[in-house]
Amino acid sequence: MPSTVIISQPQPMTEAQNTQHWTSGIxxxxxxxxxxxxxxxxxxxxxxxxxxxxxxxxxxPLLYLFGVCVPAITMSMRVSMRQRYGIRGSMCNDCVCSTFCTGCVWCQMSREIRRRSVPIVLISANRT
Structure with a gap:
């Protein structure tokens, strides 16, 4: 009698990917x-x-070391990230945050990348 093997993998739990807000604060x-x-x-x-x-x-980001305006690179990355992920905001807010909280902005962007990118895992099951 042939046997049937059914393998069920739990699905990863993720946060909502289509939010229009940052997933964490500055x-x-x-x-x-x-x-x-x-x-x-x-x-x-x-x-x-x-x-x-x-x-x-x-x-x-190393352009900071060559005298280029510090907030400009941080601001451009933040604006790019808002556009890529569909996050609401304004360039004025990006400019203020990038100028006065540069390190916090980079931390927020790093958390956003980590939370918005979902790894794909492929598992192969073979009968022995």
Whole structure:
């Protein structure tokens, strides 16, 4: 008598991906303390890591070191992220946050990338 094997995998639980708001606030550093500590102690390195995770050039944030206006790069990444994920906001708010809370903005963007990207896992089951 042939036997039938049924394999049922639990589906990953994810947050709503189509929200029109940031999934975390600008000062929600308690959501990921190690990451925020990294951003506090070495913001240029953290910004490079976040930029690469987002799909931009790794060295984009290093333009800070060559005298380019600091908030401009942070602001452009924040605006790009808002457009990609459909997050409501204004350029004025992006400018203020990027100017006065640069490290917090990079932390918020890193959390957003992590929460909005859902890994795809393929599992193969073979009979033995």
């Amino acid at each position: 000062c929600d550093c308690w959501d990921d303390v190690p990451e925020c500590c990294f951003a506090f102690w070495c913001c240029p390195c953290f910004a490079c890591k976040t930029s690469k995770k987002y799909g931009e050039h790794l060295c984009l």
